[in-house]
Amino acid sequence: MKITRLRLHPVAVADPPLRSSYGRHAPYALRTIVELETTDGITGVAETYGGDGPLEALGEVRERVEGRDPFQLSSLWCDMAAEAEAEGDRTQTHLVPGENPLDKPARTFAAIEIACLDIIGKAAGKPVCDLLGGRFRDEVPFSAYLFYKDAGGGGLDDDEREDAWGECLDARSIVGQCRRMIEQYGFREIKLKGGVLEPDREIETIRLLREEFGPDYPLRIDPNCAWTIETSVRVGEALKEELAGGGYLEDPAPGLDGMAQVRHRLLEKGIETPLASNVAVTCFDHVPEAHCKDAAQIVLSDPHYWGGVRNVARLSFLCELLGMGVSMHSNNHLAVSLMAMAHAAAAMPHLTHACDTHYPWQYEADEVVAGGRIPFHNGCVRIPDKPGLGVDLDHDQIARLTQRYHKLPYRQRDDEAEMRKHVDPNWRRVVPRW
Ligand code: GKR
Ligand code: MG
Numbered sequence: 441m442k443i444t445r446l447r448l449h450p451v452a453v454a455d456p457p458l459r460s461s462y463g464r465h466a467p468y469a470l471r472t473i474v475e476l477e478t479t480d481g482i483t484g485v486a487e488t489y490g491g492d493g494p495l496e497a498l499g500e501v502r503e504r505v506e507g508r509d510p511f512q513l514s515s516l517w518c519d520m521a522a523e524a525e526a527e528g529d530r531t532q533t534h535l536v537p538g539e540n541p542l543d544k545p546a547r548t549f550a551a552i553e554i555a556c557l558d559i560i561g562k563a564a565g566k567p568v569c570d571l572l573g574g575r576f577r578d579e580v581p582f583s584a585y586l587f588y589k590d591a592g593g594g595g596l597d598d599d600e601r602e603d604a605w606g607e608c609l610d611a612r613s614i615v616g617q618c619r620r621m622i623e624q625y626g627f628r629e630i631k632l633k634g635g636v637l638e639p640d641r642e643i644e645t646i647r648l649l650r651e652e653f654g655p656d657y658p659l660r661i662d663p664n665c666a667w668t669i670e671t672s673v674r675v676g677e678a679l680k681e682e683l684a685g686g687g688y689l690e691d692p693a694p695g696l697d698g699m700a701q702v703r704h705r706l707l708e709k710g711i712e713t714p715l716a717s718n719v720a721v722t723c724f725d726h727v728p729e730a731h732c733k734d735a736a737q738i739v740l741s742d743p744h745y746w747g748g749v750r751n752v753a754r755l756s757f758l759c760e761l762l763g764m765g766v767s768m769h770s771n772n773h774l775a776v777s778l779m780a781m782a783h784a785a786a787a788m789p790h791l792t793h794a795c796d797t798h799y800p801w802q803y804e805a806d807e808v809v810a811g812g813r814i815p816f817h818n819g820c821v822r823i824p825d826k827p828g829l830g831v832d833l834d835h836d837q838i839a840r841l842t843q844r845y846h847k848l849p850y851r852q853r854d855d856e857a858e859m860r861k862h863v864d865p866n867w868r869r870v871v872p873r874w
Contacts, residue, residue, distance in 0.1 A: 572750060
């Protein structure tokens with residue numbers, strides 16, 4: 441079997457004005473849907489980052505991909521690996537999440553790898569997780585991913601949407617957001633995106649979440665490096681009880697050394713809250729250092745920039761060997777990515793916490809797979825009894841979302857620009873801010 445054609449569909453998906461230390465989400469999130477056609481008439485699909493950068497990077501590997509056997513993934517990676525040799529800082533601290541140029545080869549390869557595995561699964565009549573050494577679970581747990589946000593559901597002009605969440609800029613409204621999310625999806629773990637309000641107000645939010653939902657719902661907070669070491673330790677101390685029992689503190693301060701200092705100072709105080717990371721630890725090269733320095737105890741994988749679903753399964757083995765926890769990070773995504781994440785997580789022998797997902801923030805009206813949104817059962821995504829990723833594209837929907845993409849004035853996520861436009865004309869990302 442040979443790949444005959446690489447097709448790329450840039451899409452724009454309505455996205456509410458979610459806040460983080462990066463700024464505010466724009467009215468549309470950008471994604472790219474990838475299709476690989478083959479001589480056998482099988483088409484493989486994948487979803488990845490959107491905008492001009494990722495689209496061009498995929499276009500650049502077209503010649504390497506077309507004419508290739510989809511089973512020969514390792515040689516494809518080797519051909520692309522020279523670019524991956526680049527030395528430097530890969531952390532997402534200084535760039536918009538998902539746009540670090542040093543992770544480009546891993547991101548580009550991941551999109552091709554996932555589409556190839558969809559092809560292989562369809563050819564073999566097996567789901568993708570069963571190609572990754574077999575599944576460890578049929579249902580993959582996800583967490584309620586809470587965001588401080590402004591009012592509105594995203595979109596522009598006659599496509600503008602109202603949302604069920606409204607403005608959520610205090611503890612009480614975040615509790616309401618959480619309740620709605622748990623009722624709708626059945627999530628059993630809760631994550632709050634922090635780094636938006638004064639740390640004391642975020643402490644208050646976590647405390648209220650604990651008060652309302654109790655210790656059966658592990659809690660985590662992720663300010664994306666918005667805090668100094670001092671503040672991180674203070675928050676860790678204040679939330680000692682609330683983040684215990686399956687919770688964690690995620691990327692509180694910038695850099696592996698900063699994280700290590702936070703960890704050591706918390707341990708000195710007898711606080712064992714683990715630190716998780718998807719900012720200081722973004723690739724295999726970071727894991728030994730993170731482990732030696734005890735800078736992160738939980739690695740948040742992500743098939744989209746860790747080089748695909750096979751690497752995520754490998755990372756799970758490595759973390760288990762090192763005595764580290766492992767779970768999964770998320771950015772805005774649709775159903776194709778959700779299923780790639782679910783298959784990867786299903787095949788992880790060692791998965792210590794429910795995975796993150798932005799999926800509840802997107803809408804049925806913008807879904808790109810036939811049959812509409814993927815359902816959650818008690819906070820979990822079930823691995824379907826279908827070959828490959830188990831999804832088929834809805835090409836009418838894709839055509840509509842591609843048309844919308846071409847009309848947009850932006851081609852890259854810029855959360856700072858949105859803050860300047862809507863909240864404060866002088867806003868810029870400062871790390872650490874508090
Ligand atoms: O969507 O604003 C966001 C998040 O901050 C996202 O971009 C991060 O990459 O969710 C991510 C995280 O856990 O750091
Ligand atoms: Mg994070």
